[in-house]
Amino acid sequence: MVASRAASRGTLAGMSILRAFAVLLLAQFVGEAVHRLLHLPLPGPVLGMAGLAAWLLLRGGAPDAALAETSDTLLRWLPLLFVPAGAGVFAYPGLLRAGFVPIVVALVVSTLLTFAVTAWVMQLLSRRATVRARTEVEA
């Protein structure tokens, strides 16, 4: 009896992971459809992310356990999922050799500069906002 209840709970958990995966795909599909219908510059998965976040907030905020677990798992796999696209580096040996110096310098300089500027502006402004909030409370 206990065993069969545990087993049925197991299938239920399995089912709800499948359902959660379907929810993610559905959100991406809706995002893809909106992208095509409205010719928005944002791609389907990004619109799907925004749409799913909005839907969760309308329903009270917290995602159910299966959706949270499925999402966490997919996000942990994220570094793996970039390997097929990343191996594309080996598809253009000629072009990469021809522009090697400007390519490498631009990648390094621009990536580090973009990180530095974004992080500094964010820290500077949010610190200022915190200080202002604090002085308002004290006043």
Add this chain to the structure above:
Amino acid sequence: MAGALRASPLFLILLTLGAYLLGVAVSRRTQSSLANPTLIAILIVGLALRLTGLTYFQYFQSAQLLHFLLGPATVALAIPLVRSLEHLRRSLLPTLLALLTGSVTGALSAYGTVRLCGGDRLLALTMLPKSLTTPIALDVSQTIGGLPALTAVFGIAAGVLMAVCLPFLMKALRVTEPAAAGLAAGTAGSGIATARVVPMGVLPLAFAGVAIGVNGLITATLAPLLLRALRHLH
């Protein structure tokens, strides 16, 4: 027979998984951010393609199943986003201003550095959208007259570079706030950098996810305008 098996999804997905797991093992063993699992896996796959004589396009066709999961994984960023909404709402204005300056810096510095180092305009335009998430990068590259497929390669390289350098940069630049680190990593290195942020917690992950979307939106809108302004200056 052996040829068919070599080009089968079964073999190539197994190869990708094996290469990645080896990358994870090396990264755990060395405890070094330089040993990035994605980078190690890409290098192993490249070596295997050379040894088996398969082209990249044959490989990609078979490994597409893994690539497909990038879509739902991007949607899954909604969950850390919802969990951090309160924090995000409180720092809405700093976030948007940081993203605006970061996006413009990313696009202009990519274009400008290529030109300063003697690269031609085509290469500079191809480099410009490199810090955007791949689908937006392809679109922007096409619109401004770059080579989309090569833009995607630059994007991956920028992401790997960002992921590898993240801990050093945070220390060297004194980026102590997790939200700022996540936001800046997502802006400079989109998805791959975001993957590096996952072990840092929900909050930086949420800000990285927001950065991917908003950076894409800002650059897609501003890139054609910035280029027109640059033309006028010349």
